[in-house]
Amino acid sequence: MGSLFLKLVNLSITASWLVLAVLLIRLVFRKAPKWIRCFLWGLVALRLICPISIESAFSLIPSAEPLPQDILYTEAPEVHSGIGVIDTIVNPVLSSTLSPEPGASANPAQIWLFVLAWIWAAGAAAMLLYEQISYLLLKRRVATATLLRENIKQSENINSPFVLGLFRPVIYLPYRVADEELTYVIAHEKAHIRRKDHWWKPIGFILLAIYWFHPLFWVAYVLLCRDIEAACDEKVIREMGTEDRRAYSAALLHCSVRHRVIAACPLAFGEVGVKARIKDVMNYKKPALGIVLLAVAATIVAAICLLTVPKKDINKQQEIVVSTNSRETIQNGADALYSGIPTELIQPDTGAANGASLSSMGYTETIHPYGGQTVGGSHGGHHSENHHDSSHHNGSHH
Amino acid sequence: MNSPKVFESEYRFCLILWKYEPINSTKLARICKDELGWSRTTTFTVIRRLSDRGVAKNENATVTSLISKEDIQVAQMDEMMEKTFEGSLPAFIAAFARHQELTDDEVKEILRIIEK
Numbered sequence: 245m246g247s248l249f250l251k252l253v254n255l256s257i258t259a260s261w262l263v264l265a266v267l268l269i270r271l272v273f274r275k276a277p278k279w280i281r282c283f284l285w286g287l288v289a290l291r292l293i294c295p296i297s298i299e300s301a302f303s304l305i306p307s308a309e310p311l312p313q314d315i316l317y318t319e320a321p322e323v324h325s326g327i328g329v330i331d332t333i334v335n336p337v338l339s340s341t342l343s344p345e346p347g348a349s350a351n352p353a354q355i356w357l358f359v360l361a362w363i364w365a366a367g368a369a370a371m372l373l374y375e376q377i378s379y380l381l382l383k384r385r386v387a388t389a390t391l392l393r394e395n396i397k398q399s400e401n402i403n404s405p406f407v408l409g410l411f412r413p414v415i416y417l418p419y420r421v422a423d424e425e426l427t428y429v430i431a432h433e434k435a436h437i438r439r440k441d442h443w444w445k446p447i448g449f450i451l452l453a454i455y456w457f458h459p460l461f462w463v464a465y466v467l468l469c470r471d472i473e474a475a476c477d478e479k480v481i482r483e484m485g486t487e488d489r490r491a492y493s494a495a496l497l498h499c500s501v502r503h504r505v506i507a508a509c510p511l512a513f514g515e516v517g518v519k520a521r522i523k524d525v526m527n528y529k530k531p532a533l534g535i536v537l538l539a540v541a542a543t544i545v546a547a548i549c550l551l552t553v554p555k556k557d558i559n560k561q562q563e564i565v566v567s568t569n570s571r572e573t574i575q576n577g578a579d580a581l582y583s584g585i586p587t588e589l590i591q592p593d594t595g596a597a598n599g600a601s602l603s604s605m606g607y608t609e610t611i612h613p614y615g616g617q618t619v620g621g622s623h624g625g626h627h628s629e630n631h632h633d634s635s636h637h638n639g640s641h642h
Numbered sequence: 643m644n645s646p647k648v649f650e651s652e653y654r655f656c657l658i659l660w661k662y663e664p665i666n667s668t669k670l671a672r673i674c675k676d677e678l679g680w681s682r683t684t685t686f687t688v689i690r691r692l693s694d695r696g697v698a699k700n701e702n703a704t705v706t707s708l709i710s711k712e713d714i715q716v717a718q719m720d721e722m723m724e725k726t727f728e729g730s731l732p733a734f735i736a737a738f739a740r741h742q743e744l745t746d747d748e749v750k751e752i753l754r755i756i757e758k
Contacts (some may be wrong), residue, residue, distance in 0.1 A: 387680075387683075388649075388651040388680070388684055388687075389651065390650075390651050390679065390680075391677065391678050391679035398650075398651075399651060400649050419650045
């Protein structure tokens with residue numbers, strides 16, 4: 245489970261760049277049609293679901309694997325976030341706390357990963373259980389709902405309309421919806437079904453349950469729910485005149501006034517931000533073609549640059565091996581004093597690393613891909629003192 | 643008069659029951675599936691709930707009602723009058739008359755009912 249967890253953490257980090265891009269595009273193209281936002285969230289979902297990454301030269305993702313899989317076994321655990329500053333700060337801490345102690349039976353990185361992976365699993369299980377239970381409770385609550393027509397049922401146990409069910413979605417309405425509002429309410433819920441929102445929302449929630457440890461995805465889920473509603477409204481009112489829109493808004497408002505019960509259920513379509521939605525409905529104008537095209541272009545660029553990961557360079561990989569080796573010698577040898585490896589072997593590398601650290605702020609891949617990491621190495625001397633101490637400590641136990 | 647509370651969905655069920663009673667519970671469940679979209683379990687749950695409240699009874703797999711349609715309608719009307727018209731019959735009639743065009747015959751009929 246440790247390596248699965250590590251994989252998920254890596255995916256979550258690469259996907260969070262895409263989430264940030266979606267947030268930006270949402271902000272910049274406020275006037276663009278709302279379905280584009282839903283499409284963008286779809287890209288995020290794709291990134292989170294798809295375990296293999298396509299490599300491309302256009303990728304803007306700083307690192308394909310910020311936490312390398314070998315973090316468990318390496319003697320010098322470190323992150324390759326692709327951002328020099330982060331690596332510089334994090335790696336010395338990591339290597340001083342997580343490096344395996346000689347004599348200790350387990351590697352601290354492994355223990356940590358084990359504990360974190362179980363915490364993650366418990367959290368994900370709790371969220372999925374919550375979803376299941378609230379689904380079943382809601383289903384039981386509307387068991388006595390009576391058929392109005394086709395797939396529309398009415399129940400006295402609910403206060404606002406929603407769609408429930410994946411394969412045979414049913415629209416549930418309260419009994420007391422005025423006739424003149426009924427048409428609009430049904431139009432809205434039917435639009436949800438046509439848009440397959442009864443699939444998108446649970447998928448979103450399941451992904452949130454899996455990636456619950458990343459705060460950005462909570463933001464993403466809340467916004468997804470809002471964007472789904474907005475896009476659905478848009479679909480319904482696109483062809484409506486002002487009068488119809490006014491009536492539609494009134495229906496929205498009435499359904500939300502008595503709303504409370506459904507809020508607890510992540511699956512059903514409750515009302516989200518009614519005020520904002522009514523504003524959107526009343527101010528709706530057909531988006532200008534230019535804006536639509538621009539937003540689509542931005543989406544495509546985001547997809548190409550952030551859905552893919554940077555190309556793995558064979559040279560770079562070799563460098564990882566080399567630098568890990570040199571780190572090894574620094575650590576194992578505590579400045580080569582104990583291992584007997586001549587200091588000259590290490591010195592040049594450390595020197596180069598210091599040189600790289602100067603440019604780590606303006607870091608680009610061409611200068612020195614693992615500049616930050618080797619800077620960590622220069623702290624290795626300091627660290628190895630700790631190391632030395634602890635091995636002393638261990639010694640006294642023997 | 644104290645009629646037990648019957649919820650909207652249960653009332654729809656009762657409409658079916660009054661129409662077909664006495665009826666075999668399995669048959670009733672089949673009709674409820676077609677007309678209300680209820681599962682078998684739901685139908686039986688509702689039958690049990692209504693039996694507990696003395697609205698219907700299920701004996702030897704035969705379901706019958708214990709309360710007439712009129713009784714329940716009156717009970718519901720009472721409740722609505724209490725809730726919406728603060729128990730005032732004139733207020734209710736006034737609202738009702740304003741909403742619906744009544745023929746002279748209907749007005750006479752209503753007056754007759756009121757005076758009775």
